[in-house]
Amino acid sequence: MGRFDRTVKILAIVAIILLGANLAVATFVDDAAMQLSGGDDASKPLVVSSTTVLDDLVFQIAHDTVDRNLLVGPGGDPHDYEPTTGDQVAVEEADLVVLNGFGHEPMIERMVESVDKSEDRVLVPTTGLDPVYVAEGAWVEEVREEAEDPDDVPDQIPDPHLWMTIPNAMVYVDNIRDQLIELFPENEALYRANAAEYKAKLELVDRTVRETLDTIPEEHRKLVTTHDAFRYFGGEYGIEVIDTVWGVTTDREVTAQEVAQLADNIRENNVTAVFPEDSVRENLLVQAANEADALVGGTLFSDSLGLPGSQAHSFVSMMLYNAKTLAEGLGGDPEVAPDLS
Numbered sequence: 001m002g003r004f005d006r007t008v009k010i011l012a013i014v015a016i017i018l019l020g021a022n023l024a025v026a027t028f029v030d031d032a033a034m035q036l037s038g039g040d041d042a043s044k045p046l047v048v049s050s051t052t053v054l055d056d057l058v059f060q061i062a063h064d065t066v067d068r069n070l071l072v073g074p075g076g077d078p079h080d081y082e083p084t085t086g087d088q089v090a091v092e093e094a095d096l097v098v099l100n101g102f103g104h105e106p107m108i109e110r111m112v113e114s115v116d117k118s119e120d121r122v123l124v125p126t127t128g129l130d131p132v133y134v135a136e137g138a139w140v141e142e143v144r145e146e147a148e149d150p151d152d153v154p155d156q157i158p159d160p161h162l163w164m165t166i167p168n169a170m171v172y173v174d175n176i177r178d179q180l181i182e183l184f185p186e187n188e189a190l191y192r193a194n195a196a197e198y199k200a201k202l203e204l205v206d207r208t209v210r211e212t213l214d215t216i217p218e219e220h221r222k223l224v225t226t227h228d229a230f231r232y233f234g235g236e237y238g239i240e241v242i243d244t245v246w247g248v249t250t251d252r253e254v255t256a257q258e259v260a261q262l263a264d265n266i267r268e269n270n271v272t273a274v275f276p277e278d279s280v281r282e283n284l285l286v287q288a289a290n291e292a293d294a295l296v297g298g299t300l301f302s303d304s305l306g307l308p309g310s311q312a313h314s315f316v317s318m319m320l321y322n323a324k325t326l327a328e329g330l331g332g333d334p335e336v337a338p339d340l341s
């Protein structure tokens, strides 16, 4: 990435952090909803989602009542994703755009703002959830160096990975359901039924995840991953996040000194296995694990689902797969619970 691109991107991230709250309060206008709900059955409304997880949640509620378009495909890194011209066209044409927000997909958020989409066509399904703010020292310093006014760069940034617990994901489901009903009220009964059925499944999955993780011996409930996507997951399910290569973003260079420090932390905390993530390159994590004589466990899914047909092709399968992978790598029993996937 050239220096100009990088500067543009960093400024975009700062703008998103400062303006994120505006997206989060988007509300719908009844007139617009009425217009959208009419029309020819042959042309379904278009819902564009930034990430695979959001796209899956939309699908679980809307089923085939909408056409869906996904910007960051399976295995992609939303933190680093630069939208294409085609993405911009899709966003322009979309009846609804769904973004995670809180700086998770900064270049997409910036692009959506540049398209000047009216607020009633943008949904940030994190509304109602309070993110944790983290002091991302090295990243913030780097952003400050390039910012026009360093004082505008906050000391702390929100951790956007809110979907990583099932209780939080249920809030996403409620917000997506309500927004779809606002836009397409003729489908209200269907959306309510689909959301209720899906949430019942999520409750089962939540119990299974807990049951699976509970088999990990207490002293091994420690997590080291590629980037800091498991903070909410760890808090909800009792796994301590010891350290990560990157923080809550992935778009900066990690120094050799930081990798050495990570290896020290792995060793000092008696972490037995580290876990790469599908959407983030793993070489530095593997390097730190080798230096610390820790094992490299199976690949976890966080910012992006796996390919269709894979073991993590949906949000539900991702949560189950992550729990099993952690149990397997940390001395638990991955098969303790019935298979729900």
Ligand SMILES: [Zn+2]
Residues within 6 Å of the ligand: 079, 161, 227, 228, 229, 248, 249, 303
């Ligand atoms: Zn992430």
